Amino acid sequence: MKQFSITIAGGGSTFTPGIIMMLLNHQEEFPIRRLCLYDNDRERQETIARACEILLKERAPQIDFGYTVNPEKAFTDTDFVMAHIRVGKYAMREKDEKIPLKYGVVGQETCGPGGIAYGMRSIGGILEILDYMEKYSPDAWMLNYSNPAAIVAEATRxxxxNSRIINICDMPLGIMVRMAKIMGLSETDLDISYYGLNHFGWWTKVKDREGNDLMPRLKEYVKENGYDINIETDQHADQSWHETFKKVRDVYxxxxxxxxxTYLKYYLCSDYVVEHTDPNYTRANQVxxxxxxxxxxxxRDIIQNNTAENCGFQADDHASYIVDLARALAFNTKxxxxxxxxxxxAIENFDPEAMVEIPCIVGKNGYEKINQGRIPQFQKGLMEQQVSVEKLVVEAWIEGSYQKLWQALTLSKTVPSASVAKQILDELIEANREFWPELK
Structure with missing residues (x-):
């Protein structure tokens, strides 16, 4: 079986060890010959990488492991670039969340003004990595799960x-894991229909492998409990996620x-979200x-002890979708x-140039979209508003346009007025001077 070379862009991320652990768990079906971490923050990456180096020497010494801040070294001889970057790191996420909250507006990393601010930082970083990949490994695929995925996907479109990039998000899979648990099944047993934008979508069909309709029983459960269930290994088990999963009842x-x-709560229940958020201690602080x-x-414990035995690293099971995507491209699994x-x-009565989140069949030549037909007016109206926000953000980035970014914030369903949008925007500009293009 062919062995693959992988570059993880965002090597200093807290998610990198979980991704590597997960890759090790799938060595039989997706063998790796080379694994390289890349980050532009040398010091942060050094800590994660040195620990992962010890881990790999003990558990997979056959893998050629390295880490670097040099793009040529990182992106030469690679088959897949797995990108999960966070431009500005958690310090900027904290500002994304707290600045809107000062004006009574949702403060969230991918939704509303916070998502717009994060998107304006992310676009340049993703394009830079994509250009490195195409320069040094033009036949490679970039599997991007950097947030905010909707804005990043629109920017790459x-x-x-013509780039070999596929944008993907783990949140729908995380919800499908819950759906499967509710039904006493595995998520691999589910056959679904789904449409929307990233962090902004709806399931229309959920069936089991035999074609039995699971929607009636799921709806009955969700009506009372949302998606909240007890999963001992659930990585989102802290209280804020339990509340998010319960709030699905009102969105449903x-x-x-x-x-x-789940993310629709930020748009459809924004007053509730603001009311139940501590403006001085947000999700960024929790993380x-x-x-x-x-x-x-x-x-640091692994480095100090020079062993990864009984270490605190855990496989990020939700990230198995990245291995599935890479395998589908490599082995034509369809x-x-x-x-x-x-x-x-693919959504017949919706903007043909929108970046939508829908089921696709993935093989060695990329993906084939599954037509989702026509969608109802309610979802269509919400999606048209939100996709316009995303397009305006990208246009603002390209043109350096203050006006278009103000329009994007004004159009966001989470923002009550143009005047509030302007106040938030002006403060976000000050906070992001190091990261955003200059706006005129």
Whole structure:
């Protein structure tokens, strides 16, 4: 069986050890010959990489492992680039969340003003990595799961339309794991129909392998509990995620013909979200004091003890979708997966140039979209508003346009007025001077 070379872009991320652990768990079906970490933050990557080096020497010494801040070294001789970068790191995420909250607006890393700010930082970083890959390994695939995926996907559609990049998100899979647990099945047993934008979509069909319709039982459960269930190994088990999964009840009630993505709560229940968010201690603070500390402490312990035996690293099971995507491209498995792709008629009564999240069949030549037909007016209206926000953000980045970014914020369903949008924008500009293009 062919062995593959992988570059992980964002090597200093707290998610990198989980990705590597998960890759090790899938060596039989997806063998790796070379694994290289790349990051532009040398010091941060050094800690994660040195720990992973010890781990790999003990558990997979056959893999050629390295890490670098040199693009040529990182992107030469690679088959897949797995990208999960966070431009500005958690310090900027904290500002994305706290600045809107000062004005009574949702503060969230991918939704509303926070997502727009993050998108304006991410576009340049993703394009840079994509250009490195195409320069040094033009036949490679970039599997991008950097947030905010919707804005990044629109930017690559506009600016790199012929690039070998596939944008994907793990949130629908995480919800499908819950659906399967509710039904007493594995998520691999589910056959689904789904449409929307990234972090902005709906399931219209959920069946088991025999074709039995699971929607009635799922709806009955969701009506009472949302997607909240007890999964001991659930990586989202902290209280804020339990509340998010429970809140799905209210989102579902707006359209009981479908099952919603959890992120729709930020758009349909924004007043509730603001009311129940501490403006001085947001999700970014939770992550910095939780996952960030835990992963880096585990990494330093491995380095200090010079062994990864009984280490604190855990496989990121949700990230198995990245291996599935890579395997489908490498071995032509024809797996059905949710991807973020140009619509081009897959949703018949929606903008053909929108980047939509729909099921696709993935093989060695890329993906084939599965037509989702026509969608109801309610979803169509919400999606048209949100996709316009995403397009305006990308246009603002390309043109350096203050006006278009103000329009994007004004159009966001989470922002109550143009005047509030302007106040938030002006403060975000100050906070992001190091990262955004200059706006005129």
């Amino acid at each position: 506009r600016l790199r339309p 009630a707006v359209d009981p013909d479908t099952l919603p993505n 910095m004091e939780g996952r960030e500390k835990e992963v880096f402490t585990a990494a 797996q059905k997966m949710l991807l973020i792709v140009p619509n081009e008629g």
